[in-house]
Amino acid sequence: MQPTQAPVVSLIRPPAGATADRFRVTAALVLAAAAGALAVFTERAPGSWLDLLLGPVPLLLALSAFVTAVLSARRPWRRPALLVWPEDGRLRVTPAPGFGWFVAGEILLLTGLTVPVVDGQMLHDPAASASYDFLDVGLAVLAAVLIVVLAAAVFQGRPRIDLAPAGIEVREPLGRRTVPWTALAPGTPARQPSARKLVLTVARPELVHRRGLVRRAPVLELTWLRVQPWFLTDVLRWYVDHPQERAALGTEAGNERLCRALGAR
Template sequence: MREIIDVALRRHRTTVLVAVTVGLGSGLLSIWAGSVGGALELLTLFPPLLFLGALLRGLFRRPGTEGLRVDGSERAFFAPPRTALDVLPLLCGWFAYMGVDTAHRAVEDPLRWPFVVCYPVAAVLLIAAYWRRAPFVELTPEGVASGAPHPLVVVPWEALDRAAPLGSTPAFALRLPVARPDLVRRRGWGGTRRRVQLPVRELAVAPALLAAAIGHYAAHPEHRAAIGTHEEYARLRQALATGG
């Protein structure tokens, strides 16, 4: 599990560096093509169309289809991040492109200068968030953790409302019904203890399977101690298949 997290972080960092480099290069290419004019001016349309197409593909891609993975040493079932290109690095590249393009246009239009500052700031904030974390969900005998290598939020099983169904937005997020927000542990900013959402769109696991597994252990505390074993995972899959 730790090796998968390390690989995911390296992939994230490489992706965001490439996206920012492409964004800066595209901005400079657009400025050069616009100054040359003629047929080359059509190149100014290429960067925005490229980023727009990639963003739409990332937003509307299908959710994951894999099962949970088992780590016996950590006593956990976990859902690793997808290897497909995520939306956040694309946004970093887009902000880098817009920063260069807007700075060029601000020479003739001073009203654009506030955006010249906003785009780089937004890119830096996204890079900082994406650089330090990988989307990850871990089920342990103690509860549900989200984020890696250090969990951004940990929800003990006792904090979940057994009677309330898990709320979900298809292919985007899975909302956990929290009944005891005082037990939820959260680090960093964003979200509250009463509102916990798991980033399903960024995970390789099938959202329905993850939701069913969490709901199962929330309703069956007698099975939580065995989480993280291959025998328990086989029993879980059988129980979920039997229950539909």
């Protein structure tokens, strides 16, 4: 159910310290490393408790993490109307807690699927062919790369959106986009019915810069961001329509004027 207006709350807060997401992902990484070490350095009989630890347990933990992530992402219209002020000249939309749970689940899922295969068919099966061993190694390397990429995204504070005097900086897990304020059409973005994404009206696409594996469509994904959708829309439109305010973005005076303009306390 959509709200009639964005909630009026405290608008800008200083950045928090270490996030709970990092602890969740660190715990998942420790479990993944422990499972890998057990697979490589231990010998055991089939059906032992170590086999259970290497297979079903990570998968069950992954399922629990995914369920928590889905529950955390519910009711996006009730998310806080909140921007973080990390430093002068910058305002930030931070990741929602659900993203950390999602990444922890991905790490545990990859561990639960990969370690038993590599352990059972590559390390302890003398009859396995060389080609099959190669496939196992490739699977393990791919899983490790995905785990590193996902974990790095969390520790770098991605996904997030930074607002700077020059424009909107979108930091995604696999890349980033920069959308200058001058690239957006005046009077946009308008409030939209979707709480999961915000479509930007880009009048000058040649000004948009992309780096890494990011989508070309002018869409901001909001699923894993900790912000009320219409509130973010109103903030973006304020800076699109008030170019004289961009130089003061992320300053005490500029923050106060933004608060007054949006009716925040």
